[in-house]
Amino acid sequence: MNTAHPPGNTHTPPGNPLQHDATDSHYLGQFIPLHYHHNMLLDDNRMSGFKAAIEHAVFPGAKVLELGGGTGVLSCLAATKAEKVWCVEYNPELVAESRRLLALNPHGHKVEVIHADAFEFLPPEPVDVVICEMIHVAMLREKQVEVIENFKQRYRKKFPDATLPLLIPTAVIMAAQPLQQDFNYHGFHAPIIQFQRPQVMQSRSIELAEPVVYSTLDLTEDSALDIHWQGSFNITMEGTVNAIRFITKNILAIDPSHGSTIDWLNDYLVLPLHQPVEVRTGDTLQLAFAYQAGGAIRTLENAMRVSKNP
Numbered sequence: 001m002n003t004a005h006p007p008g009n010t011h012t013p014p015g016n017p018l019q020h021d022a023t024d025s026h027y028l029g030q031f032i033p034l035h036y037h038h039n040m041l042l043d044d045n046r047m048s049g050f051k052a053a054i055e056h057a058v059f060p061g062a063k064v065l066e067l068g069g070g071t072g073v074l075s076c077l078a079a080t081k082a083e084k085v086w087c088v089e090y091n092p093e094l095v096a097e098s099r100r101l102l103a104l105n106p107h108g109h110k111v112e113v114i115h116a117d118a119f120e121f122l123p124p125e126p127v128d129v130v131i132c133e134m135i136h137v138a139m140l141r142e143k144q145v146e147v148i149e150n151f152k153q154r155y156r157k158k159f160p161d162a163t164l165p166l167l168i169p170t171a172v173i174m175a176a177q178p179l180q181q182d183f184n185y186h187g188f189h190a191p192i193i194q195f196q197r198p199q200v201m202q203s204r205s206i207e208l209a210e211p212v213v214y215s216t217l218d219l220t221e222d223s224a225l226d227i228h229w230q231g232s233f234n235i236t237m238e239g240t241v242n243a244i245r246f247i248t249k250n251i252l253a254i255d256p257s258h259g260s261t262i263d264w265l266n267d268y269l270v271l272p273l274h275q276p277v278e279v280r281t282g283d284t285l286q287l288a289f290a291y292q293a294g295g296a297i298r299t300l301e302n303a304m305r306v307s308k309n310p
């Protein structure tokens with residue numbers, strides 16, 4: 001989803017990451033109130049990417065499953081061509097709202113909204129496409145990776161002869177970039193977390209190095225929830241590295257006939273460093289961190305360690 005949703009907390013996910021704990025669902029942004037769904041519907045960047053990916057992947061007569069349906073918008077787009085869509089939503093308020101909204105739209109009657117936990121529901125028959133948008137920048141807070149891993153395991157057990165459905169999104173590429181960030185607000189120094197719209201000029205951010213990819217998750221393969229990285233950046237400008245920008249690109253669909261992908265770039269996440277580092281052009285900056293997909297943003301902020309090799 002867009003990053004404009006309620007802040008997370010420091011709840012720790014259960015021991016076995018794939019052993020879902022229902023009480024955990026109230027934490028880490030799983031219950032997104034209705035008014036934030038309006039922000040998601042308004043987010044053209046997100047909507048146009050999903051619309052194009054669904055048009056590309058869903059063929060006439062297809063069977064589709066959506067995990068985390070919200071207002072039902074993506075299921076409704078899929079229903080344009082699909083014969084049947086199972087739309088799973090856990091939040092009762094959104095279950096009622098999506099049923100109301102789907103009834104207002106052509107093809108909405110092909111969508112069956114199911115009030116269930118995406119960690120438990122499986123369709124009665126194999127499906128061709130699975131749509132799941134439980135995505136937060138850096139794969140934090142929301143449970144995308146966990147839900148998809150859990151789904152694949154249960155689906156293979158229930159339908160051992162079926163091939164895995166096409167997944168939207170199919171992969172995620174994540175990168176980090178050192179910044180000198182202006183944290184001065186009318187004389188008040190406040191180095192705090194922030195989000196930035198991608199492809200918009202950020203007058204308070206100076207990019208001190210090019211972004212470096214730290215993780216590529218192919219969701220069709222087994223993906224670990226542990227994300228850890230130790231890498232380096234070539235500093236291209238003198239300054240003080242006091243923040244790291246996290247960039248997340250979702251590969252919603254791959255179009256092999258054109259050799260292209262349909263992507264969605266999340267809002268950037270900018271996290272302040274507890275210990276800023278002065279750098280000069282030509283320096284090598286080392287960055288290390290580790291966090292769990294679906295974990296609280298704070299866990300990444302606290303895990304970041306930087307050092308410099310002149």
Ligand SMILES: C[S@@+](CC[C@H](N)C(=O)[O-])C[C@H]1O[C@@H](n2cnc3c(N)ncnc32)[C@H](O)[C@@H]1O
Pocket residue numbers: 001025030031032040041067068069070071072073074088089090091094116117118119133134135
């Ligand atoms: C980011 S919103 C996306 C909603 C919708 N698919 C869209 O694109 O506008 C994620 C949705 O997943 C739902 N959700 C989160 N955890 C869930 C779970 N375990 N089972 C079913 N739905 C869940 C949330 O209530 C929310 O409506």
